[in-house]
Amino acid sequence: MNSFSAVLNSEQAERLRLLLEEQGFVFGVRPYTIFFAQKEKLSVAVYEKGPKVLLQGRGVEDFLKFQLEPKVLGEARLGYEEVHTPEMFEPHLGVDESGKGDFFGPLVIAGVYVERETVRRLLQAGVQDSKRIGSDARIRELAKQIRQTVRDGIDVVTIGPARYNELYRKFANLNSLLGWGHARVIENLLARKPDCSRSLSDKFADTRVIQDALMKHGRHIQIEQRPRAESDIAVAAASIIAREAFINWLDRKGKELGLRLGRGVSSEIKATASAIVEKHGPEMLSNIAKTHFRTAHEVAPETFQAPPPKQVWRR
Numbered sequence: 001m002n003s004f005s006a007v008l009n010s011e012q013a014e015r016l017r018l019l020l021e022e023q024g025f026v027f028g029v030r031p032y033t034i035f036f037a038q039k040e041k042l043s044v045a046v047y048e049k050g051p052k053v054l055l056q057g058r059g060v061e062d063f064l065k066f067q068l069e070p071k072v073l074g075e076a077r078l079g080y081e082e083v084h085t086p087e088m089f090e091p092h093l094g095v096d097e098s099g100k101g102d103f104f105g106p107l108v109i110a111g112v113y114v115e116r117e118t119v120r121r122l123l124q125a126g127v128q129d130s131k132r133i134g135s136d137a138r139i140r141e142l143a144k145q146i147r148q149t150v151r152d153g154i155d156v157v158t159i160g161p162a163r164y165n166e167l168y169r170k171f172a173n174l175n176s177l178l179g180w181g182h183a184r185v186i187e188n189l190l191a192r193k194p195d196c197s198r199s200l201s202d203k204f205a206d207t208r209v210i211q212d213a214l215m216k217h218g219r220h221i222q223i224e225q226r227p228r229a230e231s232d233i234a235v236a237a238a239s240i241i242a243r244e245a246f247i248n249w250l251d252r253k254g255k256e257l258g259l260r261l262g263r264g265v266s267s268e269i270k271a272t273a274s275a276i277v278e279k280h281g282p283e284m285l286s287n288i289a290k291t292h293f294r295t296a297h298e299v300a301p302e303t304f305q306a307p308p309p310k311q312v313w314r315r
Contacts, residue, residue, distance in 0.1 A: 003132060004055045004064050006073065013051050016072045020044060023067075054132075085232075089116045093189055093221075094234025095182050095201040098130070098242035100174070103269050103293045104261040105250045106160045107177070110242035111185035112146065113153030113193045114234040121149045122233050129230035130239040136247050143244040146237045155188040156245050157181050162287050179209030187214060190221065198222045202229040253288055261288065265295060273299045 008016070017035055020027075025037035025044065034046045041058035055063060095111045114122065125145045133139055147154060159167065159181060171177045186199050201210075203225040210223050229235045254261040257276070262269050273295055276284055282300035285291055296304040 002056065002058070002060055002126070003128065004060050004068075005052055005132075006068075007050045007052050008046065008072070010051070012072050013046050013053070016044070016046065016053060016068070019067060019071055088232050088234075089119050090198070091115045091193075091196055092198040092200055092234055093186060093193070093196055094229075094232055094236070094238045095185055095199060096130075096230065096235050096239040096242055097178065097181065098239070098246040100178070101265070102246070102263050102290075103265050103273065103295050104161075104263070104289050105246055105253075106158050107164050107181065107290075108156065108158045108242040108245045108249075109178070109181035109185050110154070110156045110238045110245065111189050111199075112150055112234050112237040112241060113189055113196060114150065114237070118149055118153070119233050122146065122237055125149070127233060127237050127240065129236050130243040131230070133240070133243075139240055139243050139247065142240050146241060150237070152192055153189065154241060155185050156241060157184050157188070158245055158249065160249075160287075161289055161291075165286055165291050168290070168292050175205035175209055178204055180213045182210045183213035186210070186221065186223075196221065198224060200224045200226070200229055200232055200235055202235065203227050257288075265293060270295050270299060 013034060020035075020037045020039075023039065025039040027035060027037045030036040030045060032048055034048055034051055036043070036045045038044070042060065042063060043056050044063075045054045045056075046052070047054065053068070055068070091114070093111050093113050095109065097107060097109045099105050099107045122145075125142065127142055127146065130139060133142070159177075164177075167177050167180070168174070171180065182201060190196060197220070199210075199221050201224075207223045207225055210225075214221070214223075230239055250261045250263070257280075259272065259275070262272060273285060273289065276288070277300050282303040285296055285300065285304070289296060291304050292307050294307050297306045
């Protein structure tokens with residue numbers, strides 16, 4: 001076990017700070033944290049959002065068992081997942097996506113079906129939200145373990161940039177496009193797991209966006225969305241499977257073009273896009289990038305329109 005996270009209240013966060021000071025941790029500054037401290041190979045970060053504590057490095061399990069749980073949290077959590085989150089061990093689908101905020105590359109939606117025994121095995125393997133995994137090698141290693149564990153309980157829908165741009169023009173709304181992709185994954189998995197009664201994903205819009213896109217297999221399933229759904233092992237596994245497909249696409253296409261297709265949106269990404277337009281013409285972007293992003297308009301304004309103001313989703 002090399003990482004652990006939990007939500008704290010303000011009193012617990014202060015209690016943890018005092019505990020770290022007593023034990024000789026060295027404090028440093030990190031973005032978005034209330035405080036950050038290290039000792040030997042173990043780091044402890046308490047983030048403003050939550051607040052949430054994240055333990056990483058060597059000695060996580062011992063610190064959790066003998067310090068954090070008894071002295072800060074006041075309860076045992078490690079190994080008690082079935083007590084604290086029994087619904088995670090019930091049969092269900094987890095769905096997540098990768099590439100949504102990246103200029104280059106596809107939108108990938110993945111789904112993973114789990115039952116009690118597969119949940120236990122995925123937890124033992126160290127499966128967690130892909131956003132907490134910085135290494136592509138680790139993503140690929142965990143994806144391999146997930147496939148070996150879940151077998152036919154996996155589905156991946158990869159919407160390549162050309163198809164993505166076509167669908168985006170049709171839907172004119174990213175949430176509607178996401179809902180369509182989530183629905184396709186759920187339908188595909190239900191064809192193999194028809195008795196599954198619940199699907200879980202991160203909250204990105206009203207659940208009706210997914211429900212309205214479902215077809216015959218999916219009309220009976222309960223669609224559940226919630227913030228930070230990646231704490232559920234099925235959603236975390238889906239996030240890893242989706243991330244693997246996304247990074248593999250970028251690597252493969254980058255080799256074809258003889259350059260590195262980076263992730264996200266930045267000045268470096270814009271420079272790469274400009275070089276591609278100069279060498280291959282602006283239409284190449286339609287095949288490798290999401291052209292509704294402002295970056296496309298900035299590097300080829302005569303070909304790609306400026307995006308309209310963002311629509312704010314309201315409950």
